[in-house]
Amino acid sequence: MPKTPTIEAVLFDLDGTLVDSFAPILLSFNQTLSELKTDIVLTHEKMLDLVGCSLDDSFRKLLPEADVEKASDRFREIYTPLAESQTRLMSGARELLSFLKEAGIPCAVVTNKMGEEARLITSSLGISPPALFTLGEGDGFPEKPAPDMLIEALSRIGVSPGNALFVGDSPWDFHAARAACVPVCLMPTGTHHRQALQALSPDWLLENLEELHRHLIDSSSS
Secondary structure, eight states: OOSOSOOOEEEEOOBTTTEEOHHHHHHHHHHHHHHTTOOOOOOHHHHHTTBTBOHHHHHHTTSOHHHHHHHHHHHHHHHHHHHHHHOEEOTTHHHHHHHHHHTTOOEEEEEEEEHHHHHHHHHHTTOTTTSOOEEEETSSSOOTTSSHHHHHHHHHHTOOGGGEEEEESSHHHHHHHHHHTOOEEEOSSSSSOHHHHHTTOOSEEOSSHHHHHHHHHHHHHO
16 A cells, blocks of 8 residues: 555556557557568567557667657657547546546646647547646656656646655556655556566555555545
8 A cells, every 4th residue: 555644646657557559559560660661560469568668769679770760750640540549448447537536636647658649548538637637758858767747747736746646557657656756556457467567566556447446445435
């Protein structure tokens, strides 16, 4: 359990945490790699090893540095039209966000996805609001695992790091939270399996958003 008596704000990662966007991401990676005339064809599992960091860093794992910027630009051209129609809410996301709103606990989204794309998704899926805002790549802050976006989000909300909770699905989320001194909940719903997340020793390790919702209800009634 987080070491705080009261959670006054909740920050969420996006992909693999609040939403399942892996189908359009995989399609966009493979189309980009095909157009660049590589022999690389990613499976779903191989793709999961790439996401979570910045898009440029993902392509650095696959391509020479000279091709990274071109690949990232082309990926975004392919992905952006697909993002709104092919991204789905994780089970329990809407109910959890509604609970936080009713409980008066502000929340926001902090993601390594491009901020413009992330805001399109959160708006189209009806989760922003209740999420107050979304910060992402291109918004003037280094990507996770740097803590800057988390610190900025909590500054905007007006809550100290120790009284917040960050919810994510990856080591990048964990390390960003630790660097920002924010208690962290990890879930194996995205890029990493439970065993890998457990090895990080997060404050909470839960199966999904529905389990988190139950824990928060129990905490608020105790």
